[in-house]
Amino acid sequence: MNYYFLFKSLHLISVISWMAGLLYLPRIFVYHAENSKETKTIEIFKVMEKKLYFYIMTPAMTLSWIFGLVLIHYIGFQQLSQTWMILKLVFVILLTFYHFYLGKVLNQFKLDQNQHSHKFYRLINEIPTILLILIVFAVVFKPL
Numbered sequence: 001m002n003y004y005f006l007f008k009s010l011h012l013i014s015v016i017s018w019m020a021g022l023l024y025l026p027r028i029f030v031y032h033a034e035n036s037k038e039t040k041t042i043e044i045f046k047v048m049e050k051k052l053y054f055y056i057m058t059p060a061m062t063l064s065w066i067f068g069l070v071l072i073h074y075i076g077f078q079q080l081s082q083t084w085m086i087l088k089l090v091f092v093i094l095l096t097f098y099h100f101y102l103g104k105v106l107n108q109f110k111l112d113q114n115q116h117s118h119k120f121y122r123l124i125n126e127i128p129t130i131l132l133i134l135i136v137f138a139v140v141f142k143p144l
Helices: 003-034 039-075 077-081 083-110 118-124 127-141
Strands: none
Touching: 003 039, 003 083, 003 118, 003 127, 039 077, 039 083, 077 083, 083 127
16 A cells, blocks of 8 residues: 555545635634624524634645645655745745734634625635645645
8 A cells, every 4th residue: 555645545535625615614704703693693603613723624624734844754854945845834834823813813703703794805815715726736736
């Protein structure tokens, strides 16, 4: 069995799951912010947000990192000096910070202390898409 392809597949599955959550959670925040006066509705959003963040996104992020590090081990740590790998890691670190920022926002919604409008959440919802595009181009084209 080729373990490299196994771990690469698991890495891709984890990344896709993580990205789905990074794209969906801010969309839930949009609706949560728009419906801040409807008690029953916001309680449903709170449950959805919590389950998405803690049961899907965070495990998927953790597995993405684990399988990514395993892949770095397989291809050799000397690859860490390659421009494409440095770019990818920088963008993945930014995605990780974004993930934890969403966790902070989640906590603000949980405590009914949201400080932003639905337009803000629509705007930040573009961040993971931009980073995903940059990551894919860095990995596929491997710039010098």
